[in-house]
Amino acid sequence: MDTIAGSSQPSATLHDGQLTAAGVPDANGSTGAPAPADGPPLADRGPGPAPAVARPVLHGAGVGLTLLGAFLLGFLAYLYLFSGIQEARAQTTMYPQLRIELGGQVAPLGATTPGNPVAILDIPGIGIKDMIVVEGTSSENTELGPGHVRNTPLPGQSGVSEILGRRATYGAPFAGLMRLRRGAKITFITGQGKSVYTVMARGDSGHLVEDPTPNRLLILTACSAYVPTTYCYLDADLVTAPQQDPGGRPGITSAETALSGDSGALVDALLWGLALTIISATATVAAIRWSPWLTYLAAAPLGLAVLWNLYQSLAALLPNVY
Numbered sequence: 001m002d003t004i005a006g007s008s009q010p011s012a013t014l015h016d017g018q019l020t021a022a023g024v025p026d027a028n029g030s031t032g033a034p035a036p037a038d039g040p041p042l043a044d045r046g047p048g049p050a051p052a053v054a055r056p057v058l059h060g061a062g063v064g065l066t067l068l069g070a071f072l073l074g075f076l077a078y079l080y081l082f083s084g085i086q087e088a089r090a091q092t093t094m095y096p097q098l099r100i101e102l103g104g105q106v107a108p109l110g111a112t113t114p115g116n117p118v119a120i121l122d123i124p125g126i127g128i129k130d131m132i133v134v135e136g137t138s139s140e141n142t143e144l145g146p147g148h149v150r151n152t153p154l155p156g157q158s159g160v161s162e163i164l165g166r167r168a169t170y171g172a173p174f175a176g177l178m179r180l181r182r183g184a185k186i187t188f189i190t191g192q193g194k195s196v197y198t199v200m201a202r203g204d205s206g207h208l209v210e211d212p213t214p215n216r217l218l219i220l221t222a223c224s225a226y227v228p229t230t231y232c233y234l235d236a237d238l239v240t241a242p243q244q245d246p247g248g249r250p251g252i253t254s255a256e257t258a259l260s261g262d263s264g265a266l267v268d269a270l271l272w273g274l275a276l277t278i279i280s281a282t283a284t285v286a287a288i289r290w291s292p293w294l295t296y297l298a299a300a301p302l303g304l305a306v307l308w309n310l311y312q313s314l315a316a317l318l319p320n321v322y
Helices: 054-103 265-289 292-316
Strands: 012-015 018-021 117-123 128-135 160-164 185-190 193-204 216-222 231-238
Touching (some): 054 128
Antiparallel strands (some): 117 128, 185 193, 193 231, 216 231
C-alpha cells in the first residue's frame, strides 16, 4: 500500500521479521529506535585537558619568576639594609686605626692609597659624629664612608676640597646633608689638626655656586634617594687658618666623579652570576640523585657567599653618591 507524501503516519521498520512502527513498542517493549549514546552530547562537552607539554612549561615559568622575584627582593634588602651593616663595620674598624695614626703623627697629609682613612668628620646639624672619610670616591671607596676626591686638597688645606658621600645606600651617611642651612658648621680632624667650615650656599649639578673664596669645601651627594640622576652639594668656607697643601695630587678616573659607577664591576657581576648558576644546577642534580636536605645544607653557605659577592658587584654599578 502506497504512503501519501507528507502523511503523519508513523514509518514502519522490519525488526526480527516483524513490521514495527518507529516509536511504537513491539512485543518485547522495544521501540525500534537506536539507543542513545552514553554521556552528554558532543556539543555540550567542555574543553579537553591542557596538552601535557604545556604543564612543564608553565611550571618552569612560574618557578623562574619566583626565583627572579626572590633575587630582586634580596638585592633590595642588600642595598638598604645589609650594605649599611657593612659600612658600619668598616667605620668601626677604621676609626681606631686613624686615631692611632693621628696620635703617632703619621696620618696621611697628601696622596695615599684609595680606601685609606684620611679624616674624621663631624656635622652636628645632621647628627654625624666621628665619621671616617676615606681617600678616593669610586663606588668601592664610598661603600666604606664619605670619600675625598683625590685630586683636591685634604679638608683644612688651602684650596678647594671636595667630599662625596652616599644618599640612600651603605648607611646613607649624607641622607640629611641638604637639610643644612647657611651658617651650619662642618668640622674635620686630619693629621694637620682641626678645621672648621661654615656652610654658605647650596647648589646642584644644574646650578653651580659661584664663590670666589679661595679656601672652601664642596660636599656632594645625590639629589634624590630614589632616582639618582643629579647631584646636590653644599658650598662651605674655611673659617680656621688654612694648612699647607703638600701637592703631588694624582689625577682621577671617570669612575671617581660624582654620579659615576664602576663599569669594571660588570665583569665581576657576570662571573659571580655564572658561579651562582653552576652551584644551583649542581645542587639540583645532587638533590635528585641523593638526599635533598644534605645537598641543600652543603650548598647553602657557598651559594649565599656567591650571592653576596654578586649583590656587591651589582651595587658597584650604581652611582657612587647613591
